[in-house]
Amino acid sequence: MTTGSAPRRVTIADVADRAGVSTAAVSKVLRGAYGVSPGMRAKVREAMDELGYRPHAAARAMRGRTYTLGVMLSDTRNPFFPDIIEGVTGRLGGTEYQVLLGPGGDEPRSQARMTDAMIDRSMDGIILISPVMSSAELAAIATTTPIVVIGRHGGAAEYDSVVDDDIVGARLVVDHLADLGHRRIAHITHLDRGRASGADSPQAVRAEGYRQAMRARGLAEGIDVVATSFTEEGGYEGARQLLARPARPTAIFAGADVAALGVLRAAYEAGLSVPGDLSVAGYDNIGIASLKPISLTSVDQDGHVIGATAARLLIERIEGRGRSVLSSVSPTLVVRGTTGPPAGRE
Amino acid sequence: MTTGSAPRRVTIADVADRAGVSTAAVSKVLRGAYGVSPGMRAKVREAMDELGYRPHAAARAMRGRTYTLGVMLSDTRNPFFPDIIEGVTGRLGGTEYQVLLGPGGDEPRSQARMTDAMIDRSMDGIILISPVMSSAELAAIATTTPIVVIGRHGGAAEYDSVVDDDIVGARLVVDHLADLGHRRIAHITHLDRGRASGADSPQAVRAEGYRQAMRARGLAEGIDVVATSFTEEGGYEGARQLLARPARPTAIFAGADVAALGVLRAAYEAGLSVPGDLSVAGYDNIGIASLKPISLTSVDQDGHVIGATAARLLIERIEGRGRSVLSSVSPTLVVRGTTGPPAGRE
DNA sequence: CTAACAATGGAGAACGTTCTACGAAACATG
DNA sequence: CATGTTTCGTAGAACGTTCTCCATTGTTAG
Numbered sequence: 001m002t003t004g005s006a007p008r009r010v011t012i013a014d015v016a017d018r019a020g021v022s023t024a025a026v027s028k029v030l031r032g033a034y035g036v037s038p039g040m041r042a043k044v045r046e047a048m049d050e051l052g053y054r055p056h057a058a059a060r061a062m063r064g065r066t067y068t069l070g071v072m073l074s075d076t077r078n079p080f081f082p083d084i085i086e087g088v089t090g091r092l093g094g095t096e097y098q099v100l101l102g103p104g105g106d107e108p109r110s111q112a113r114m115t116d117a118m119i120d121r122s123m124d125g126i127i128l129i130s131p132v133m134s135s136a137e138l139a140a141i142a143t144t145t146p147i148v149v150i151g152r153h154g155g156a157a158e159y160d161s162v163v164d165d166d167i168v169g170a171r172l173v174v175d176h177l178a179d180l181g182h183r184r185i186a187h188i189t190h191l192d193r194g195r196a197s198g199a200d201s202p203q204a205v206r207a208e209g210y211r212q213a214m215r216a217r218g219l220a221e222g223i224d225v226v227a228t229s230f231t232e233e234g235g236y237e238g239a240r241q242l243l244a245r246p247a248r249p250t251a252i253f254a255g256a257d258v259a260a261l262g263v264l265r266a267a268y269e270a271g272l273s274v275p276g277d278l279s280v281a282g283y284d285n286i287g288i289a290s291l292k293p294i295s296l297t298s299v300d301q302d303g304h305v306i307g308a309t310a311a312r313l314l315i316e317r318i319e320g321r322g323r324s325v326l327s328s329v330s331p332t333l334v335v336r337g338t339t340g341p342p343a344g345r346e
Numbered sequence: 347m348t349t350g351s352a353p354r355r356v357t358i359a360d361v362a363d364r365a366g367v368s369t370a371a372v373s374k375v376l377r378g379a380y381g382v383s384p385g386m387r388a389k390v391r392e393a394m395d396e397l398g399y400r401p402h403a404a405a406r407a408m409r410g411r412t413y414t415l416g417v418m419l420s421d422t423r424n425p426f427f428p429d430i431i432e433g434v435t436g437r438l439g440g441t442e443y444q445v446l447l448g449p450g451g452d453e454p455r456s457q458a459r460m461t462d463a464m465i466d467r468s469m470d471g472i473i474l475i476s477p478v479m480s481s482a483e484l485a486a487i488a489t490t491t492p493i494v495v496i497g498r499h500g501g502a503a504e505y506d507s508v509v510d511d512d513i514v515g516a517r518l519v520v521d522h523l524a525d526l527g528h529r530r531i532a533h534i535t536h537l538d539r540g541r542a543s544g545a546d547s548p549q550a551v552r553a554e555g556y557r558q559a560m561r562a563r564g565l566a567e568g569i570d571v572v573a574t575s576f577t578e579e580g581g582y583e584g585a586r587q588l589l590a591r592p593a594r595p596t597a598i599f600a601g602a603d604v605a606a607l608g609v610l611r612a613a614y615e616a617g618l619s620v621p622g623d624l625s626v627a628g629y630d631n632i633g634i635a636s637l638k639p640i641s642l643t644s645v646d647q648d649g650h651v652i653g654a655t656a657a658r659l660l661i662e663r664i665e666g667r668g669r670s671v672l673s674s675v676s677p678t679l680v681v682r683g684t685t686g687p688p689a690g691r692e
Numbered sequence: 693c694t695a696a697c698a699a700t701g702g703a704g705a706a707c708g709t710t711c712t713a714c715g716a717a718a719c720a721t722g
Numbered sequence: 723c724a725t726g727t728t729t730c731g732t733a734g735a736a737c738g739t740t741c742t743c744c745a746t747t748g749t750t751a752g
Contacts, residue, residue, distance in 0.1 A: 007489070007490075009708085011707095011708055011709085012708065012709065013708080021731075021732090022731070022732045022733080023708090023709085023732090024710085024711080024731075024732055024733075024734090025730090025731060025732075027709070027710060027711080028710095028711090028731085030709090030710095031710075031711090033710095033711085034729095035729070035730055035731070036730075036731085037729080037730060037731090040730080040731080054462065054466055055466065055708090055709080056466060056468070056707090056708055056709070057404075057463075057466045057467045057468070058403075058404045058407030058408060058412065058466075058467060058468040058707090058708080058709090059407075059408060059707070059708030059709040059710090059737095060708080060709055060710080061404030061405075061407075061709085061737090062404060062405060062408065062707090062708075062709060062710080062736085062737040062738070062739090063708095063709060063710040063711075063736075063737055064709075064710055064711085066404065066467070068467065070446075073447075076427070076428040076431055076432070077428045077633075081422070082422040082423045085422050085449055086422070089449055089451075098448075098460075098463040098467075099448075099449065100416075100446040100447065100448055100467075101446065101447035101448070101449065102444075102445075102446055102447070103431055103432075103435055103445065103447065105435075114444075116400065117403075117444040120400055120401065120402060120403045120404075121403045121404060121412070121414065121444075121446075121467075122402070122403070122404040143353070144353075232637065261637060261639075264639065265638045265639070268638070268639070287423075288634045288637075291578070291607060291611075291634075292611045292614065293610065293611070293614070293639050293640065294639060355738085357737095357738055357739085358738065358739065359738080367701075367702085368701070368702045368703080369702090369738090369739085370701075370702055370703075370704090370740085370741080371700095371701060371702070373739070373740060373741080374701085374740095374741090376739090376740095377740075377741090379740095379741085380699095381699070381700055381701070382700080382701085383699085383700060383701085386700085386701080401738090401739080402737090402738055402739070404737090404738080404739090405707095405737070405738030405739040405740090406738080406739055406740080407707090407739085408706085408707040408708070408709090408737090408738075408739060408740080409706075409707055409738095409739055409740040409741075410739075410740055410741085
């Protein structure tokens with residue numbers, strides 16, 4: 001019984017037999033193709049229901065679509081992936097498409113391997129989240145299968161892109177802090193280890209947005225950027241450097257929440273009260289940011305909208321749109337307990 | 347250029363042409379089948395390399411394997427999924443197998459839908475993480491495709507199971523707290539809304555382990571279980587109830603870290619110091635548990651080992667093992683700052 | 693020297709769909 | 723009533739593999 005041989009699958013031929021029509025007819029009904037009388041459609045539908053027919057995706061793949069979309073994840077631990085995924089699946093809810101996720105790792109090679117694997121499995125389209133590849137490589141993939149890239153600024157003619165508007169996000173933070181009265185607002189960014197992303201990367205754009213916003217508020221002299229990494233440790237390290245400045249900043253804008261957590265630890269160790277002595281803001285609005293003991297002011301990316309947009313663009317591509325699209329999603333600022341007016345004006 | 351028609355795939359026939367042999371021969375080399383001379387093997391290998399041949403998984407699926415394993419995720423937000431995934435992919439590193447993740451949602455229906463989708467895509471095997479289905483449904487799936495179930499106690503003849511030993515985990519916490527001198531140790535568990543899991547669920551086993559351990563330490567009178575839910579809110583609510591007891595507990599063991607976070611909030615609001623007035627322990631050892639401002643004592647499940655074990659069992663099943671296996675992975679206790687000796691003995 | 697057998701390679705039929713032709717009605721038009 | 727023109731339905735060839743035979747060699751035994 002344990003080794004019960006699997007019962008043969010119900011195929012299109014079984015349905016055809018049952019309904020007393022040809023397999024071609026069943027296929028037509030299945031695809032909603034032209035040339036089917038209402039009577040036949042009903043007969044076939046009934047037969048399919050009775051037999052519990054489900055199309056065999058692999059067989060479909062041999063000729064037409066698989067109705068499968070792939071999402072290449074560059075980092076499974078990234079806390080807003082779930083939101084993006086939810087956005088994607090939510091958007092695809094009514095359709096026949098299924099979403100499968102591929103853990104691509106953080107290496108260009110492993111990501112390429114995963115992307116190849118998805119192509120080999122005849123996926124109809126692929127969404128790549130923050131891929132670490134050159135634009136040329138992405139373009140090459142796009143010649144084989146429609147793709148949408150999330151999280152890379154710049155865009156390209158060969159594929160669609162969805163990005164968070166990091167310029168706006170950075171400005172929201174700077175404006176908020178400046179409105180509170182801060183003048184020396186420092187920024188912690190992530191140092192790219194010579195990867196192929198460059199100025200397209202979110203961290204680079206956030207840093208640029210920070211600089212622009214500071215200048216726009218007439219705080220050009222207050223500009224102070226430290227490049228460590230987007231980790232708890234990186235935030236801690238960056239904050240230690242900043243807090244050792246002769247005129248230390250009254251506010252630190254970390255380019256990522258994880259780094260902001262490190263900043264909080266550094267502040268705590270330095271005996272600085274938050275937000276009394278130091279205001280701290282992050283980016284990404286990860287889950288713990290809202291937790292009481294943290295209560296971190298942060299920029300929210302609305303991964304839901306990003307995911308849904310990516311799904312929409314991908315479907316459009318698959319259905320034939322040629323023109324390339326770059327969609328920019330506006331972030332919002334969530335003000336919480338780690339930001340407030342600076343203690344003493346000078 | 348944008349609409350460059352995709353270049354035709356390199357097929358087994360192209361390789362055969364190039365090497366001057368038949369497609370059957372190429373297939374044999376590919377599968378490592380019997381009846382291939384070293385000379386031919388070399389020729390074919392060379393042709394494959396030159397042409398950059400990659401097998402078409404969908405075509406393979408029509409006859410043999412797809413070398414694709416599915417992992418059904420019941421909750422993408424679950425913080426130890428990444429560990430499990432890493433364990434799975436790590437184990438499969440050297441092999442030809444690829445892992446694809448399917449977000450199954452938390453509804454039995456949507457999970458069944460995802461599982462069906464994986465079967466329809468001819469996956470060679472499926473790992474189900476904490477599925478919300480009856481054992482009968484799981485057994486039915488297992489007749490079609492080999493499966494391994496993670497996180498369901500009890501096991502079954504039709505499939506393999508990998509579980510965290512929640513009895514041991516609960517005992518580790520109770521022993522730790524009892525060693526510190528606590529006598530009134532309360533437990534917060536998750537109330538199952540009549541789902542088909544029952545006594546198999548981790549929360550039920552953890553609660554049972556808690557009771558067993560309390561009795562073993564002669565603390566039977568101190569047993570106090572509150573059933574809310576494994577969320578921040580549920581932990582908060584449960585703690586409020588417990589702290590309102592005439593003789594309030596000196597320690598709370600939350601069945602999940604997220605709930606423990608809620609307990610911490612309730613303690614904070616009640617003006618109780620942790621661990622001075624109240625010790626708190628969780629389960630799962632999620633990422634933020636180790637963060638300084640939280641520093642939560644918790645039980646670590648080693649998702650890595652769980653994932654790797656599941657992958658191993660699944661491969662064994664696919665290769666033909668008939669006998670069913672239930673593998674239990676022992677958790678470890680990570681002691682951090684939220685547990686300490688009780689303030690005043692009475 | 694022949695029979696038996698192992699080793700090697702290839703022909704060709706699946707597998708479950710899609711989709712292009714094409715035929716046979718049914719209907720409209722003159 | 724002959725002749726288009728739709729509309730409906732079917733044959734059958736793909737698609738890229740796997741894998742079961744079968745044919746052709748050598749090789750060995752008697």
